[in-house]
Amino acid sequence: MSQSNHKPIGVFDSGVGGLTVVRALMERLPHENIVYFGDTARVPYGTKSRNTIEEFSLQIVDFLMQHEVKALVIACNTIAAVAYKRIQQMAGNMPVLSVIDAGAQAALKTTQNNHIGVIATSTTVNSNAYARAIHAHNPDTRILSQATPLLVPLVEEGWLEHEVTRLTVREYLKPILADHVDTLILGCTHFPLLKPLMKQEAPNIELVDSSITTAEATAQALSHANLLNQSQQMPDYRFYVSDIPLRFQTIGERFLGRSLEQIEMMRLG
């Protein structure tokens, strides 16, 4: 066991959505220290250009590497879709986990008819990253992607069961349902909060929640690299954000599923 085992896992997102991944990591890997960065001053990324997303993402990775993380978890589909390769180059030998790889592999294990749907931000859909990740394993899988830009603001407004959200989901799922996909990847960390409503609107489709599959992939990668923390001490969690807006605590805790403490503000760029 090397000195690195006690080092934290670095998890990052454009905002608070990545806290759903932190939550899954806390449950799956209860002894690991975690440092989180959410770029709340510049959120959302999903409607911005590839160059801008890449530039912002590399600033975050630089910040996390200054915290001597032992692994990086890209907890934002948009960042993973656009900047994964550059992040891997910066990370060197360090394991880099991506919500997209984890989600793609989980969907491939789930599908029976080899027909997978993806809902995500416009930038993630346009990047074609899920299709690439899935086709790398099985080139014969059919994939239908749908940009769903309104779901993030609906979740942030807290309208998780609202009629407006139901109609929006229904509209977005129309092509998915018409095309008989049997497995739907929730390609944005905000979407797991809409699972109850989506299950009602698409009862015959299996939903892939990449926060859970990313936590599992992280556990496997750390184990494989002999980097699991064997300490039985209480883990240390640190949360950095580039802005602390109104209602941040409320929204953040909804994603994390527990109280948010030790938040520090840090402006990048």
Added chain:
Amino acid sequence: MSQSNHKPIGVFDSGVGGLTVVRALMERLPHENIVYFGDTARVPYGTKSRNTIEEFSLQIVDFLMQHEVKALVIACNTIAAVAYKRIQQMAGNMPVLSVIDAGAQAALKTTQNNHIGVIATSTTVNSNAYARAIHAHNPDTRILSQATPLLVPLVEEGWLEHEVTRLTVREYLKPILADHVDTLILGCTHFPLLKPLMKQEAPNIELVDSSITTAEATAQALSHANLLNQSQQMPDYRFYVSDIPLRFQTIGERFLGRSLEQIEMMRLG
């Protein structure tokens, strides 16, 4: 007439919404040169903290002052709500126009029952800026403010007539209608695109579109300061943005009402 008359008017916003104000300025003041800055890399501001909004806004003003503008038009309600005073300090003797002041004065002229509603972003509503601007002229006016965070993404999705948008507007207008306001300020530059739908949902309420009133206020301020451009040459329009995302052209032209040319990218901060 001084040397300053040929200088451009500086107009700015957190993103593309301020182009509705540019459009109104082009119509009201067809001989004026205009330089626009939209902070598309960090949009939206309306859900961010006051400190962050102020910091970003002053960076924009600094950029516009380097372009030797003769007047500043704050074409973003959130910026006007939070950073107006600091911007005025930076601007020195230069006229500074604000969509909030213009909207407040137009609403006061419109209301018959002295009961005004405001719909705006969360930050604008929480700043209480409209109430302050209205009460400075008439302390007896009753004001009902409602944060409507979903309307910006609905407009950007282009769902201007969609059933989902109608239900969302209906939900947000419930307290406004119940309280019998007779005049509603559209306190965000995205909202004028929803005027047709809002007129159907609130047929007895007068809607105040601050882009038009801001253009009028700008014309008066320039005239008063003897700064109107007397040149009959074709005016020069320059558009700077901090990011050029997918569909920028489409969305921008929807707001501007004409083709968008001479767009340059400029990162601040």
